[in-house]
Amino acid sequence: MTAGSVTFDHVTKAFGATRAVHDVSITFPSHKIIGLIGPNGGGKSTSLKLMAGLMHPSAGSVRVDGLEARRGLCATVAFAPDAGAGYSFFTVAEMIGYYHSVFADFDPKRAEELRSFMDLPAAVRTGALSKGNQARLKIALTLARAAPLILMDEPLSGLDPLVRASIVRGLISFVDLDRQTVVISTHEVGEVEPLLDVVALMDRGRILAMEEVQGIQESGAGGLVGWMRRILVR
Amino acid sequence: MEPFSQNEPIYRQIMDRLCRAVVRGNLVPGERLPSVREMAVEFGVNPNTISRVYQELERLGVTETRRGQGCFLTDAERIATLRRELSRRAIDRLLTEMAAMGFSREEILRSVSDHLFGGDNP
Structure with a gap:
């Protein structure tokens, strides 16, 4: 049974002289919600794109359930990018139909549940949706897929508290951790803390630490924020 | 809802809250607890955290799982x-x-x- 476990083996991704990801070797556990946290520009987004098969490593390999991450991997990976997804002239309902036609694992019934859960108007063009509703739609489309690996790049960034709360609730209500693994990149650490099983801290292209959130809370490090600060300043 | 403290695992904080609800009588013996998913949404936490809560409550004998029916509070004793x-x-x-x-x-x-x-x- 595939479940979305991701392995980086000596992965480097260079853009010219800059190494966005620098010799990273790590295995992310499956059936968990994993937070990829750290300062902006640390390589989180690039790492997600590598997992999604949307970028290729300059060196090393990225595997999802043992398979090399390539573009064709989009059959097993549901990626919610940081930038907007889809065509602005489609209505919400058309977007759902479009995703249904593209992704074999897309469940239209679930999509409809998510649409109503997120309170999205079916007949409105996606380009005319508010920023918050565009963010909700992106998450709804991603969660309507039964893909083993779900990737969300900064899903809460720049959104108001109500929208952030509905996205968090949507994720909790619809993700199936018996079959799925979720990796969320974020710098809003405090807010996602109750969501995460595992956290990986990334800075300057390297993963500095990966731990169970429960262990961090038990250690009295002052939660994720305290833990992150302690590692980043040493 | 009261926010979680950052210095104690969330599963334990939820266990404490549930135990207090039981002792106060907000939950009665034999009552069925909400599903893992419902509870996760209620507390705004990862469903795995609630599974852990239910496992621990069962280990303490406060709840029992009936196959296919869910998680129930045990007897008054x-x-x-x-x-x-x-x-x-x-x-x-x-x-x-x-x-x-x-x-x-x-x-x-x-x-x-x-x-x-x-x-x-x-």
């Missing part, structure tokens, strides 16, 4: 025991703190009694 345990723990915390400040047992007893039933403050 176990819950009466839980009530005594929680009371004892709360008293332990008070006594530890008072002892750390150098109060004698007699002083603690007198302060508590005065506080509860009025009388001259020490």
Whole structure:
């Protein structure tokens, strides 16, 4: 049974002289919600794109359930990018139909549940949706897929508290951790803390630490924020 | 809902809240607890965290899982025991703190009694 476990083996991704990801070797556990946290520009987004098969490593390999991450991997990976997804002239309902036609694992019934859960108007063009509703739609489309690996790049960034709360609730209500693994990149650490099983801290292209959130809370490090600060300043 | 503290695992904080609800009588013996998913949405936490909560409550004998039906509170007897345990723990915390400040047992007893039933403050 595939479940979305991701392995980086000596992965480097260079853009010219800059190494966005620098010799990273790590295995992310499956059936968990994993937070990829750290300062902006640390390589989180690039790492997600590598997992999604949307970028290729300059060196090393990225595997999802043992398979090399390539573009064709989009059959097993549901990626919610940081930038907007889809065509602005489609209505919400058309977007759902479009995703249904593209992704074999897309469940239209679930999509409809998510649409109503997120309170999205079916007949409105996606380009005319508010920023918050565009963010909700992106998450709804991603969660309507039964893909083993779900990737969300900064899903809460720049959104108001109500929208952030509905996205968090949507994720909790619809993700199936018996079959799925979720990796969320974020710098809003405090807010996602109750969501995460595992956290990986990334800075300057390297993963500095990966731990169970429960262990961090038990250690009295002052939660994720305290833990992150302690590692980043040493 | 009250936010979680960052210095204790969330599963334990939820366990404490549920145990308090049981002892207060908000949840009654034999009652079915909400599903893992419902509880996760209610508390705004990862469903794995709630699974852990339910496992721990079962380990403590506070709940029992009936196959295919969900998670139920156990009988009144176990819950009466839980009530005594929680009371004892709360008293332990008070006594530890008072002892750390150098109060004698007699002083603690007198302060508590005065506080509860009025009388001259020490």
